[in-house]
Amino acid sequence: MPEQNLSDSQNPNAGLLLIGDELLSGRTQDVNFPSIAKFLAARGIDLCEVRVVSDVESDIIAAVNALRERYTYVFTTGGIGPTHDDITADAIAKAFGVEIEQHPQAVEMLHKLFKANGVEPNDARMRMARVPQGGDLINSDKIKVPGFHIGNVFVMAGVPKIMNLMLEAVSDMIEGGPVVMSKSVRIERGEGDLAVPLADIQNRFPDISIGSYPFHEKGCYGANIVLRGRNENDLESAFKEVETLV
């Protein structure tokens, strides 16, 4: 059976690293993954892999290095605040084998924020200005705290509201590709009846990815068949064939 992988193409792809004990302990449910998945899909960037690791430096380093070697872009969320459990910036510096230092623009950004909030720019708060050497800020007027990028890695906050602002700002810094188009149809027949004809269609349209997602509702079962691809003609042709199975 041929292996379907839209990412075999030359389109940009991405890995995502979610960092935080609170996700793994089940205390907090991540919502950044789906936001980032949709953001990338809309820009024609294939999200190929996601990893979630805890606030352990060696685990963050290993994951960042595995992902940045493999994918066009890597996005991380979490661990860039001022407290002892915020170790992402240091881990990224170690992953790249560089020193970490205060970034002048981040220092300025934070001084402005702390002045506005009437809080003291103490050492802990100013830790947030630290960026691995060679890195630069994720810039936007809307962002008041520093996220940064180094090489192909974009380091963002874990708080969804801030993460989304950073993601928006990242939009101008990355190159997208042709967007994957998709068509889907709901078929109220068991997957077991659809499997052979679907596999046949899949074989004949290797650049279209055909997924079958079963549903079971009251008194009714079947599958949603989702076709995805960048070749519009093939997508239409394959879809027409799938529609005959309804």
Place this chain on the structure above:
Amino acid sequence: MPEQNLSDSQNPNAGLLLIGDELLSGRTQDVNFPSIAKFLAARGIDLCEVRVVSDVESDIIAAVNALRERYTYVFTTGGIGPTHDDITADAIAKAFGVEIEQHPQAVEMLHKLFKANGVEPNDARMRMARVPQGGDLINSDKIKVPGFHIGNVFVMAGVPKIMNLMLEAVSDMIEGGPVVMSKSVRIERGEGDLAVPLADIQNRFPDISIGSYPFHEKGCYGANIVLRGRNENDLESAFKEVETLV
């Protein structure tokens, strides 16, 4: 700064692998990760890492092998249905370097199901009876389709309703450990003011993991401080110290 990792202890730990293009494309939002995280936490098993990969055999094999070498248990979800995009069982067989064959008990289970549903046990449907050599079923009266386990790897459905039944059945097949206890307190002060005293408490209670999770609400900001650990005395002592910061 000392690295916190509750999993340095001898307690059982786990890795989780979510399999499916639909998760990475942003089309479907995974809900199995939080369910499994809570299930493991309740049994004193530390979930240390999660990976999400697409329906690509080599990616599944690499992830399963990385996780099963590292953790006490590995759980997978997705890709065990009858259609061409359901390749998890084959990938697991290859990861273990064994053949895959119809499992007599799975055959029986499926024949019963198909008879009840009045559908034909065709080849596609009977693919679901295939289990890697040396593997065995996840058994439960409530489950009508076969999930399986081989070595330390538990292979479950992606459909949340079925996954939850399988997870329940797995409960008797795994050994838990002392449950991690947690205490938390909401502090309406900026993380920048809490960072130094929190780091100090963390340093003095190395077997307690202290996390700081900022919140920003209308006219109010601060952090939820979460303490987690298996030593009740240390947890209480550290918590009392954190409470003085309120």
